[in-house]
Amino acid sequence: MNGKQKILIIQTAFLGDTILSLPLAQSLKNILPECEIDYLCIPATANVMENNPNIHDIIRYDKKAGRKIRNLIKMISFIKERKYDIIICPHRSLRSALITYFSDAKIRIGFNKNVLSFLLTTKAKYLKNEHEIKRNLELIKLIPGIVINDNMLSLKPDLFPSQDDKNTANELLNKFITEKDKLICFAPCSKWYTKNLPEKIAVDIINSLNEKGYKVSLIGGMEDEKFCRLIEGQANDKNKVLCLAGKLTPLQSSYAIQRSCALITVDSAAAHIGASTGKPIVMIFGSTIPAFGFYPLTSKNIIIENNNLDCRPCTDHGRGSCPKKHFKCMLDLDITDIVNAVENILN
DSSP states (O other), X not given: OOSOOEEEEEOOSOHHHHHHHHHHHHHHHHHXXXXXXXXXXXXXXXXXXXTOTTOSEEEEOOTTSSOHXXXXXXXXXXXXXXXXXXXXXXXXXXXXXXXXXXTOOSEEEEETTSTTGXXXXXXXXXXXXXXXXXXXXXXXXXXXTOOOOGGGOOOSOOOOOOHHHHHHHHHHHTTTOOTTOEEEEXXXXXXXXXXXXXXXXXXXXXXXXXXXXXXXXXXXXXXXXXXXXXXXXXXXXXXXXXEOTTTSOHHHHHHHHHTSSEEEEESSHHHHHHHHHTOOEEEEOSSSOGGGSOSOSSSOEEEEOOTTOTTOOSOSSOOSSOTTSSOHHHHTOOHHHHHHHHHHHHO
């Protein structure tokens, strides 16, 4: 195959899904160094692609704004004008499928679980119990005429915070920690209630870490700031807790994690930002399970979950409330297990 191919990757899902699709671009550049890779994503996730040497252009598609059908038609027309040779679409939504089909690309690759998979030229089997990164990389293998060695495939998503990103994070962190301090980044929030840590559990984790000599920085998006400020305010030693939620972009958060000893996180985008840094991760699962394929693949990690419940998993994404009304998957977690996991992973 001619290496000078124009390739578009479509992933308009949540931030975590977008980060886990970045190894597609990294691997494609290893296999076809001369190819030109564009990325179609939603505005909320575009930040994690900035400064990425593997990505030629970032196309932002606000699929929820204004007249949705009109915006979709405009985006289809825009993509069609760009004359891509290959479209790779790990996202399985109706809109992504329509953009893929009407792009007029000769090669249109996606999963057999795509809602309009019959419009694809080539389909990969969606491997339910495989890691999401490895699932996505199966799509590359379907490009006609390429030869792939395993060492060409990237399993760790790479993020590229700029010097300005680092300066922003440092300005906040340097007022909070010295070189002698041991910092733990803590991401207690997800977009889904049944993945979130309950307030008391989160506060107890912070207090226990502080008692053992760690300082804690809370990270998350603007939607997480209210909860993180709430638990920050309940800490026994407020000089040892810093709320960064809502203050940092994902790239800036990745640099904050780089400056920490380890990351504690729920099943959320923060876990995948953490994996991009290679820092040790303690990951807490509530209603979901690691077998769905969203655990840290390449970082040293310890998984915390309640395996004594026959109602887990109750969903593959997360829910707005516990269907059993008890939320034992989170409320019955042992704080000692979580804090010990941090110390074990660091030792």
